[in-house]
Amino acid sequence: MLSPWLKLSSRVSGNGDYNSPFExxxxxxxxAYASSNPGHNSLINGAMASHARIAMSAIVDRCPEAFEGVGCLVDVGGGDGTALRTLMKSCPSISHGINFDLPHVVSVAPEFDGVENVGGDMFEVVPKADAAFLMWVLHDWSDEECIVILRKCREAIPEGWGKVIIAEAVIGEKDEVDKYNDVRLALDMVMLAHTEKGKERSIEEWEYVVKSAGFSSFTVKHIHSSIVSVIQAYP
Ligand SMILES: C[S@@+](CC[C@H](N)C(=O)[O-])C[C@H]1O[C@@H](n2cnc3c(N)ncnc32)[C@H](O)[C@@H]1O
Structure with missing residues (x-):
């Protein structure tokens, strides 16, 4: 995870040999690296699980309305299912959870009552549910890729009353006082080092990807105890 930082120049110079400093x-x-290295896969899933537990508790505490009326929820790019398990313990109305991620990730995810682990590719098809949840997934991808993922999520939810719930950072304006904005900007640097075209997004950039994916409206709620915000997008 550290060595890509020594290769940042490959992205800046854009010499075309590699798609990212990580590559x-x-x-x-x-x-692909996680898929072919079980030790790294386990390390990375464990790290994401630790932060998912904390972020999900903050979201349930500060934004419980996001999950009201949702009986079946698909967590797209849900990792080892920690976020979904944490959520379902606090929101018993969610009777069926689908933890959806790449096959090599869900194949080692723990079993949990009411949670189905499903392997697949979110660029192809997302399992159907009342609502789709994405936490720290879209920041790994370019705007064009996010629009594809969000369109697949839109196809997975009911047209009239479904929604997509996105838990991610929203980068503030320069003059906005926010004690976590520097952390969000540091995370933007992590995306630069580790992904091909991922980035943290401002509210205008979120509006662009959400609206371009065909959603008619969206709301944003900042979770002030965390760097995460909750964006709810409606068809
Ligand atoms: C940054 S992690 C976030 C995990 C989890 N949502 C969390 O907040 O802890 C991004 C997740 O997206 C998954 N992912 C990457 N490409 C995917 C794809 N094509 N289809 C489904 N999941 C994918 C990764 O395996 C990883 O678990």
Missing amino acids: AAHGKDVW
């Missing part, structure tokens, strides 16, 4: 350091992208 320049390891010869493949971050997901």
Whole structure:
């Protein structure tokens, strides 16, 4: 995870040999590397699980309305299912959870009552549910890729009353006082080092991807105890 930082120049100079500093350091992208290295896969899923537990508790505490009326929820790019398990313990109305991620990730995810682990590719098809949840997934991808993922999520939810719930950072304006904005900007640097075209987004950039994916409206709620905000997008 550190060696891509020594290859940042490959992205800045854009010499075309590698798609990302991570690829320049390891010869493949971050997901392919995890798929072919079980030790790294377990390390990275464990790290994401630790932060998912904390972020999900803050979201349930500060934004419980996001999950009201949702009986079946698909967590797209849900990792080892920690976020979904944390959520379902606090929101018993969610009777069926689908933890959806790449096959090599869900194949080692723990079992949990009411949670189905489903392997697949979110660029192809997302399992159907009342609502789709994405936490720290879209920041790994370019605007064009986010629009594809969000369109797949839109196809997975009911047209009239479904929604997509996005838990991600929203980069503030320069003059906005926010004690976590520097952390969000540091995360933007992590995206630069580890992904091909990922980035943290401002509210205008979120509006662009959400609206371009065909959603008619959206709301944003900042979770002030965390760097995460909750964006709810409606068809
Ligand atoms: C930054 S992690 C976030 C994990 C989890 N949502 C969390 O907040 O802890 C991004 C997740 O997206 C998954 N992912 C990457 N490409 C995917 C794809 N094509 N289809 C489904 N999931 C994918 C990764 O395996 C990883 O678990």
